[in-house]
Amino acid sequence: MAKKNKNVPKALGRHSLNGHDPQLHIPRSSQRTYTIVDHRLEKPSFTIRQIRKGDEIRYEVTGDLNAPVPPIRESKYLDKKQCIEIYRWMLLNRKMETVLENLYKQGKVVGGVYFGLGQEACSCASAYALYKDDWLGPMIRNQGSLLVRGFSARDIMMQYMAKAGSPTKGRDASSHFGDIERRNVVAPISTLGDLIPVLAGVALGARLQGRSIAVMTYIGDGGQSTGVTYEGLNFAAVQDLGLVLFVENNLWGYSTPADMQFRVKDLAERAITYGIPGVIVDGTDACQIYDAAHEACERARRGKGPTLIEAKMMRMKGHAIHDAAEYVPKPLFEYWRKRDPIARFEKYLLGKKWITPQENEKLIADVEQELEADRDFAVASPMPEPESAAGGVYCDSSCHEIKPKYGAPKVRVAKSGIATLREAAVHLK
Amino acid sequence: MPQLTYLEAIRQGIWEEMERDPSVFCIGEDIGIYGGAFKVTDGFIDRFGPERVIDTPIAESAIVGAAFGASLTGMRPVAEFQFMDFIGCAFNQIVNMVAKAHYRWGAPAPLVIRGPSGGNVHGGPFHSQNPEAWFVHAPGLKVVCPASAYDAKGLIKAAIRDNNPVIFFEHKYLYRRIKEEVPVEDYIVALGKARVAREGRDVSVITYAAMVHVALEAADILAKEGIELDVVDLRTLSPLDREAIAETVRKTNKVILLHEDVRTGGIAGEIAAIINEEAFDDLDGPIVRITAQDSPVPFSPPQEEYFLPKVSDVVRVVRRLKAY
Numbered sequence: 001m002a003k004k005n006k007n008v009p010k011a012l013g014r015h016s017l018n019g020h021d022p023q024l025h026i027p028r029s030s031q032r033t034y035t036i037v038d039h040r041l042e043k044p045s046f047t048i049r050q051i052r053k054g055d056e057i058r059y060e061v062t063g064d065l066n067a068p069v070p071p072i073r074e075s076k077y078l079d080k081k082q083c084i085e086i087y088r089w090m091l092l093n094r095k096m097e098t099v100l101e102n103l104y105k106q107g108k109v110v111g112g113v114y115f116g117l118g119q120e121a122c123s124c125a126s127a128y129a130l131y132k133d134d135w136l137g138p139m140i141r142n143q144g145s146l147l148v149r150g151f152s153a154r155d156i157m158m159q160y161m162a163k164a165g166s167p168t169k170g171r172d173a174s175s176h177f178g179d180i181e182r183r184n185v186v187a188p189i190s191t192l193g194d195l196i197p198v199l200a201g202v203a204l205g206a207r208l209q210g211r212s213i214a215v216m217t218y219i220g221d222g223g224q225s226t227g228v229t230y231e232g233l234n235f236a237a238v239q240d241l242g243l244v245l246f247v248e249n250n251l252w253g254y255s256t257p258a259d260m261q262f263r264v265k266d267l268a269e270r271a272i273t274y275g276i277p278g279v280i281v282d283g284t285d286a287c288q289i290y291d292a293a294h295e296a297c298e299r300a301r302r303g304k305g306p307t308l309i310e311a312k313m314m315r316m317k318g319h320a321i322h323d324a325a326e327y328v329p330k331p332l333f334e335y336w337r338k339r340d341p342i343a344r345f346e347k348y349l350l351g352k353k354w355i356t357p358q359e360n361e362k363l364i365a366d367v368e369q370e371l372e373a374d375r376d377f378a379v380a381s382p383m384p385e386p387e388s389a390a391g392g393v394y395c396d397s398s399c400h401e402i403k404p405k406y407g408a409p410k411v412r413v414a415k416s417g418i419a420t421l422r423e424a425a426v427h428l429k
Numbered sequence: 430m431p432q433l434t435y436l437e438a439i440r441q442g443i444w445e446e447m448e449r450d451p452s453v454f455c456i457g458e459d460i461g462i463y464g465g466a467f468k469v470t471d472g473f474i475d476r477f478g479p480e481r482v483i484d485t486p487i488a489e490s491a492i493v494g495a496a497f498g499a500s501l502t503g504m505r506p507v508a509e510f511q512f513m514d515f516i517g518c519a520f521n522q523i524v525n526m527v528a529k530a531h532y533r534w535g536a537p538a539p540l541v542i543r544g545p546s547g548g549n550v551h552g553g554p555f556h557s558q559n560p561e562a563w564f565v566h567a568p569g570l571k572v573v574c575p576a577s578a579y580d581a582k583g584l585i586k587a588a589i590r591d592n593n594p595v596i597f598f599e600h601k602y603l604y605r606r607i608k609e610e611v612p613v614e615d616y617i618v619a620l621g622k623a624r625v626a627r628e629g630r631d632v633s634v635i636t637y638a639a640m641v642h643v644a645l646e647a648a649d650i651l652a653k654e655g656i657e658l659d660v661v662d663l664r665t666l667s668p669l670d671r672e673a674i675a676e677t678v679r680k681t682n683k684v685i686l687l688h689e690d691v692r693t694g695g696i697a698g699e700i701a702a703i704i705n706e707e708a709f710d711d712l713d714g715p716i717v718r719i720t721a722q723d724s725p726v727p728f729s730p731p732q733e734e735y736f737l738p739k740v741s742d743v744v745r746v747v748r749r750l751k752a753y
Contacts, residue, residue: 172533180501180536187534189525197491198526201498201506208454208480208504215498228521231488235495238486393568395537395592402539402592404503409451412478428550428601 036268038280039288041070044312048257048329059257061329069338072348075287077294080354082128084363086286087349089124090342091367093144096153099375100160104321108379110162111173116141118316119250121286121341122218124148126246126311129293130216131301133406135202137186137195137217138175141248141315145218146175150183154374163381170384171392180405192223196232196245203241203300209406214300216244216293222253224270225261233306237274242300244293245308248283250315255327268310276306283313284341287348313341430610435575435603438582438611439543440469443507445615446589447477450505453589454481456496457509457544466511467545467604489518493542497527497594500540505589510544513598514558527594528569538594543585545601547639547689548721549737552601553728559638559690559721564596565667565699571595571620572667576641578609580664583618591620600638607642621665623673629657632747633677635700636687637663640738644687647743656751666696674700675707682713683750687738692720714753717746 046063075083093116100113116123123144127136130149138145143156151167158166159173167177168187178187186202188195199215206213219229224247236243247267251258264270271278279296281288289311296307314336318325349355355363433441447453454477455470461484464471474482485492489510496506510516516523523542530536548557564570571593575581581599588595626641627648634644641662648658661677663670678684684704686697697718704716719738727733 168534176533178534178536186498186501187530187536189529191521191525194490194494194522194526197488197494197522198498198501200491201495202501203498204483204495205499205502205504208452208499209502228490228494231486231491232494234486235488235491239483392535393532394571395531395539397592399531400535400537400592402503402505402537404452406502409454409504411451411481413448414476414478428552428556 034272034278036266036271036278036280039073039292040280040282040312041073042067042282044335048251048259048332059327059329061332065331065335069344070282072285072344073282073288076291078287078290083287083349084355086125086128086290087342087345088363088367089128089144089148090120090286090345091364092147092153092371093120093124094342095367095371096147096156097143099153099371100157101321103157103161103375103379109160111160112320112322113160114140114174114320115317116143118314118336118341119248119283120144121289121345122246122248122283122311122313125286125289126216126293129290129297130214131297133184133211134214134216134297135184135186135199137188137199137215139188139195139218139220139223139248140175142218143175146185149185151185152374153371154378157374157378158381161378162383163378164384164388165381169388191226193219193226193229193232196229196243197235198232200232200236200239200241200243203236203243204239206406207241207303208409209404210410211406212242212301212303214242214244214297216246216297218246218248220253221247221249221251221258221261221267222256224267233274233308236306237276240303240305242303243306244296244300245306246293247308247310249310249312250283251332252315252319252325252328254319254323266310268308271308274306274308276308279307279309281309281311283311284336284339284344286341286345430612432608433578433582433611434605434608435578435581435599436467436469436605438578439585439599440471442582442585443470443589444473444476446586447473447481452503453505453507454483454499455507455509456483456485456492458485458487458492458511460484460509465509467601470509489515490522493519493522493527496540496542497522497530497538500538501536505539507541507543507589510542512556513544513546513560514555516542516544516560520563523564523570523594523596524567528567530569531593532569537592539592541585541588541595541597543588543597543599545604546598547600547602548726548733549602549639551728551730551733552726554725557726557733559598559688561596561598561666562690562695565696569594570667571665572598573620573665574598574600574638575664576600576603576626576638576662578607579611580618580624580662582611583616584620584664587617587620590617595620598638602639603642618664621668621670623661623663623665623670625659625677626662627658627660629659629681631657631681632683632685632750633659633661633681634685634687634743635661635663635674635677637666638689640687640689643738643740644743646740647747650740650744651747656747658747669700669703671703671707674703678704678708679711682711683753684712685717685719685743685746685750687719687743689721689737691723692718693723695720714750717750719743719746
C-alpha cells in the first residue's frame, strides 16, 4: 500500500449510469485496486502506544523523531502571488487564534476556544482551491477555511464572544455558522461526519441544476470513525458527486491517539473501500495541500466524483483551550514544531525570493493591524437582547425566497401518464 | 370525483408536485425501478427519470443529509424512509443538522421526510412503530399524520411546498384500506390545521391517523345510544392546532385523547397540558388517555390486538366519561 505514484491513476473516471465507464469500457465492479498517491517528501515513522510504567499508564512514542525537516514541495499550479496569498491567510488564521486566546484569558469569550495550530496550511490551502460557486463545510479547527471563504476575523471573534452582530446573532458559537447565499458555506454541527452527506447533497442539488461543482469538507482521524462518515462518502461515491474530503489526521481525537481509532496504516487507504481516489499529503506543506485539493476539485467539476485526501500533521494544542494536552508525549510536540506550516512556508517564500524580509515584515504588520481593528470592533459590539432568543425556529413564508441557486433544474419528463399502480409484492399489506 | 386509496392519493400528490415544480425530486431506498416497498413511487422513474428518482444505498443518515444539502441549493427533496421505524438511524441528521438549521444560521430546509408508520399489520417491533412524538419534541420540524385520502394528498402537497423540514408519517394500515373521493383539481390542506371529522355535543375524541377511524367507528356505535362524539382529527402534530383543541373542549366539556403511539411521552400528554392551559374551566370530567401500552409493538396478532387501542376501548371510556 501507499506506493509512491505522482499520477492519479486513470482508472478512476466517472462511471455512467449503466455501470460502465464510458472511456474505459470496463464495469466499475471489476476495478479492484487503486494506488494511493503519496505526495509527501518524508514519511514519519513512529508509533504512539499506551504503556504501563509501574502504576502509571501513559502514551509513549517510539520511532525516528530526529529526521531532518523536508523542503516544501514545489507546486505544479501555484504562482508567486497565490503562494503569498495563502501565506497571508495562514498568518491571519494563526494570529486570529492568538487574539482569541487572549480574549479568552481576559474573560471575554463565552465557552471555549478551538485552535487549528499546526493545521493552518491544511485549512487555508485547501479552501483556496475552491471557486466562488463551490461549497465548503468547515469543521471546528478550519477557521482558516472560513477566512479564505470570505468571512472576516471579526465574524469569528464575535461568534466566540456570543455577540449580537455575530453571523448567528449569538445563537451558536465558534465556527458554527454558514452562508448559503454568497459564500456557499454550510454551518457545521458538533457531531462528527455529519457534514459529509450534506455536502454530497449540495453537489447533488447543483447537478440537478445542470452544474458540476466541487464541495469540500473535512473530517479528523477521530471523526472518521463515525458511521455517518461512511454513509456520506459512500453515497458520494456511488453517485459520482464532487466531494473533496480532507481527512485531517492530526494524531489525536481529543485525548485518544490515532492508533486507537483505526487499524489501517494510512487513512487514505479507506478510499479503496469506496472505489474512489485516495491521496496522502504532508499537512504542514501548503503546496502539497493546494495541489491535491486543486486536482480533486477539478475532478469534481468534471463530474468525476469524490476524492479522499489524507493530510498528516499534528494538533499542536489540546482539544480546546481548557485542555493542556499533557497526555501528548513531549518529543512529538518537538518533532512537529520543527514542521510548523507557517515557518516552513515563510522560509520557502524567502528562499525563493518571492518575498523579501521587508515585505514579510510589512505583511505581518498588516495582518496584525487588521486583527487589532477587528478585535476592537468585536469587543465593543453589543451582546444580544435576551428577547432575540425568540423566533426564527421556522422559516415563515416571507423569510426566504427559495429558488434553485444555479438556475432552473434540468428536467426530462417522459410522455407516459400515471402508470397503473402495481399491487403485487407489497410488504405488510 | 375519482375514488382513490390513501396510498394512491399520496402518490398522486408527489407526482403532481414533481410535474408542477422541477425542483422537487425523490430520494430513498428502492424507490426507482422497484417503485418503493409499498409502491408509493411506482412509475415515477419512467416519468421523471433516474436523476429525480434516486435510489440510494441503505444509509438513512446519508439520505437525510443529502436531502438537506440539496435543499440548501434551493431544491425540494422528498426523502422516503422504507419504514418510519428506521428513522432512528438518521436521528442526528434530523434533530441536530436539519431541525436547528434555520434557528442557528438562517438556512431554510424545504425538505420532506416521508414513509409508512403504524401497526395493525403484524409487522412486529421494527415495522409497526409510531415514532412521531420524538420529532414533535424537536423545534424546527413540522410533523404531519394524515388520516384520510383527501388529507393525505393535500397535506403532502402542502408539505412539499413548505419552507421547513416536514416529517410526514403515512399510516401503512390505511394505505389500501380506505378509499374516498379526491378532487382532480390542485388543492392543498394547510399544515397546522385540525379538522372535525364528526360533529357531536357529548364527548370529544382528539386523535389522528388510523385512530381517527377507530373513533369514528365508536361514534357510530355510541350514536345508537344517543351519545354524540365530537371527533377531532389533528392532521398535524407540530405545530398543534391549539385553537381546535380548545374549541372541542368548550363544546363538549369532556375529552378523550386517543393515539396508537405508546402512552408515556406521547402527544396525548402534551394535548392534556394545552387543555389545562386553554380550557381548564370548561372541563366537566378528567382528561382520559387511550393509547397503546408502554412496550414495543408485539408481533403475534393476538398480542398486537391487545397492544393497540380498540373501538371497544373508546366505547367503554365514553360511557364512563358521559356519567360525569
